[in-house]
Amino acid sequence: MLLLLLLTNAFVLLPWAGAGRIIGGREVKDHSRPYMAFLKIKTGSKPSRCGGFLIRPDAVLSAAHCVDKEGSVNVTVILGAHNVKKQEQSQQEIPAERLVIHPEYSRDGKKNDIVLLKLKKKAEINEYVRCISIAKENERVRVGDLCTVSGWGRTSLKKPGSDVLMEVDLEVQYAEICEQRFRNYQCQSMICVGDENSKKSTYKGDSGGPLVCNKKAHGIVSHGKPGCLFPKVFTRISYFEPWIRKKLKGFSRKAIPCIPFSD
Template sequence: MLPLLLLTSAFVLLPWAGAGRIIGGCVAKPHSRPYMAYLKIQNGSQSYSCGGFLIRPDTVLSAAHCVAMKGAVRVTVILGAHNISAQEQSQQEIPVGQWVIHPQYCPDNFKNDIVLLKLKQRAMINKNVQCISIAKENERVEEGAECSVSGWGRISTRWDMTSDVLREVELKVQNEQICEQVFHNYQRQSMICVGDEYSKKATYKGDSGGPLVCNKKAHGIVSYGPQGNVFPKVFTRISYFEPWIRKQLRRFALQDTPGSPFSE
């Protein structure tokens, strides 16, 4: 039986609640995750960050709740970073020209928490900046699979301590009944239940948008977790949205075609 402590309302991994550092993980080998994107988000006078990952030279995938808010929102992506506070020669800073939030995204229950961000210019692909493959429509990651997540930011649920360097953690795909008992809005077809049942390792506030990588392929997107605890966490299931992603990528490609009705 799950502890009553877990049976609380869910919270979204709000980016402004603290740049999300991996809890219980370790510092990643510099540039070992060349697909990682750091999102600098400005909303009026507020600024915060999220994670994301490069799936095409001009497109980053992330969580919808990172950018779905009122007011003027401006997003800049930093690629090729290890120490986000340093001016590393490997870094490429590119503004986002537009983004497409899933039309059925619901901020109240985090359903369809996915967004595609189109960069104003294509990233220069090199050893420090590379794309990652995403799960196909019929690919599902199974319970017990060991996957990894990476991000920048807080180290603890108790202290507002942040890390400038990329950190990573290994997490296990859980039995979906665990998340169904904790979150009444959990949906098996579009979400993945992930975490460390001993609550020593986790993603946390601000890690939103980062990828769940299993067998060198992105299967999930950091979405939300339980109030006051670090286990379990819910990830957006990429395979469920793969047809929608491909459709949006085709639209992006048409926008780059001179004379196209979709061109900017």
């Protein structure tokens, strides 16, 4: 369900966008994004998947709509993965003990689309599994900033999610672009990302993955308009940083060190 897309000038008929050829985003170097988390979500007998990212050995951030399901929801977090169809020695599979959805999350317009997952046990931090720093309350991305999004998503509209981790570069856009296209867009808590000229976008299943700018997670893949690849809306992490800090203290009163990601 995760997907990173790149459109070129070649053409093929698409059911919703007229002409355009879709090819997958680039595959990342094995284990070069050690903060990435693959979420296996099960509601009853219905499986789904999303992205997420490790911010502390016991905590993963993702999108609330990934786990906003009817009935009991069980989430298993896989860390240290590159190919999620293989049992790589680097992988750590840890159940989520608790899901903390933002209290003001709304399905209507995906407002406050953020969830903290408390892991049942702490992840083992090593070369394959590391945390990523999140944007602080006073840190904001600027229009024109080039960021990256990673995920295990579809590589075309008809194919299933990618087995290997993919990545795409996306540019931060003016809030006005998303305000014109999304009735519930809120610039203080959301980021407008991607543009038609670059022909790049996230797509179905990329939800929950991080928008990484200058080695920090600034956004969370949230939503787009049906039938449109761009622009897309990301949850703005800096706006929620005080809430995240408060909830992490509830997970553990003691500060838990974690080796941060760095290239």
